[in-house]
Amino acid sequence: MDAPVFDYMRRYNFKKLVLCNDSDSGLRAVIAIHSTALGPATGGTRMWTYASEEAAIMDALHLARGMTYKYAAAGLDFGGGKAVIIGNSKRDKSEALLRAFGRMINQLGGEYQTGEDVGTTLEDMEIIYSETDHLVTLPVHCGGAGDIAPATALGSVEAMRACAARVWGAPELKGRRVALQGLGAVGWSALGMLLEQGAEVVVCDTDQEKVARAVKDYGVQAVSPAEIYDQDVDIFAPYALGGIINPETIPRLKVKIVAGSANNIFADEERDAAALDGRGIVYAVDYVANSGGTILDTDRFRKGGFQPERAMANVRTIFKRTEAVFEIADREGISAYLAANHMAEARIEALNRVRLLG
Numbered sequence: 001m002d003a004p005v006f007d008y009m010r011r012y013n014f015k016k017l018v019l020c021n022d023s024d025s026g027l028r029a030v031i032a033i034h035s036t037a038l039g040p041a042t043g044g045t046r047m048w049t050y051a052s053e054e055a056a057i058m059d060a061l062h063l064a065r066g067m068t069y070k071y072a073a074a075g076l077d078f079g080g081g082k083a084v085i086i087g088n089s090k091r092d093k094s095e096a097l098l099r100a101f102g103r104m105i106n107q108l109g110g111e112y113q114t115g116e117d118v119g120t121t122l123e124d125m126e127i128i129y130s131e132t133d134h135l136v137t138l139p140v141h142c143g144g145a146g147d148i149a150p151a152t153a154l155g156s157v158e159a160m161r162a163c164a165a166r167v168w169g170a171p172e173l174k175g176r177r178v179a180l181q182g183l184g185a186v187g188w189s190a191l192g193m194l195l196e197q198g199a200e201v202v203v204c205d206t207d208q209e210k211v212a213r214a215v216k217d218y219g220v221q222a223v224s225p226a227e228i229y230d231q232d233v234d235i236f237a238p239y240a241l242g243g244i245i246n247p248e249t250i251p252r253l254k255v256k257i258v259a260g261s262a263n264n265i266f267a268d269e270e271r272d273a274a275a276l277d278g279r280g281i282v283y284a285v286d287y288v289a290n291s292g293g294t295i296l297d298t299d300r301f302r303k304g305g306f307q308p309e310r311a312m313a314n315v316r317t318i319f320k321r322t323e324a325v326f327e328i329a330d331r332e333g334i335s336a337y338l339a340a341n342h343m344a345e346a347r348i349e350a351l352n353r354v355r356l357l358g
């Protein structure tokens, strides 16, 4: 690879990249700090076996930049950061490794704060917490919000309702047919909410136990993961993987809306967002739709400490935020994806101007 790191950092105005090593515990980690314009760089720690060190660094950079946009679009005062630990989370993780990582975070003095992500758990956060206070996601007994999946689910359903209002003139989901992909922490919670609102839901998961439980508990129809894109429904709801909206799946969709919680739903943002637009399919921008958990998680940093009612009311603003994205898209004649980016950038610029004046 030909020095892509500084090119990428320069192109997207990154602040800092920290490489962490602790030979005793085997820790090799990357902390990427994209922006602290709105507040401390914040974003979870991923533990993954990367094909190369460059791949780990580029993943951290890419994800950190995404967090800047996610927080800004959610109206939260945090910057974008992300950490990756190189290794197999089942085999290589140890208390010593997590504590060494915690000390690295602590040395940054609050410039970066972390939480869980793929390959790390709330229990891991508790261990890191013994070395540093700079954590966002923590169990309830450590003063954190605990399980954030229900809040993520609620936000994603609010985004879906905003899409419904755009397509059918009213947000109600009663009688709408939804194909829901993935019955994990968020998808399961969303399933309950959708049924409560009167939607008809077809589900799939690669885990047959979860599918059987959904059929038994809720009496919903189930299809195989391969068939989920071909359903004759109104809404496709991704709650599993990224990259699932692509040239192979787009022609198969019969829906008017794509909305769920999955991160990075497009295999190629520009190409696939344009293809959905071309087919007249309205979509909820993933990082706006799935910000509910983040909003809940960070409420305790606001004035007055954690206030569940305020936090949940703020999660529900995802409806208005999704509408605001559509307004920008219509006004500027651009895709919802670019519109969400513009919304986030406008907030960063506006607040920085206020600070300069102050």
Ligand code: NAI
Residues within 6 Å of the ligand: 148, 149, 152, 181, 182, 183, 184, 185, 186, 187, 204, 205, 206, 207, 210, 225, 239, 240, 241, 242, 261, 262, 263, 290, 291, 293
């Ligand atoms: P999870 O790991 O609990 O659930 C994912 C589910 O998808 C599992 O049940 C898995 O068996 C299933 N799955 C995997 N491959 C599949 C396939 N090909 N077809 C159908 N099902 C498949 O994850 P979680 O926490 O529910 O997150 C779901 C999505 O939402 C992920 O993309 C995640 O990044 C995103 N997200 C989650 C947040 C949270 O609060 N947990 C916050 C923001 C985004």
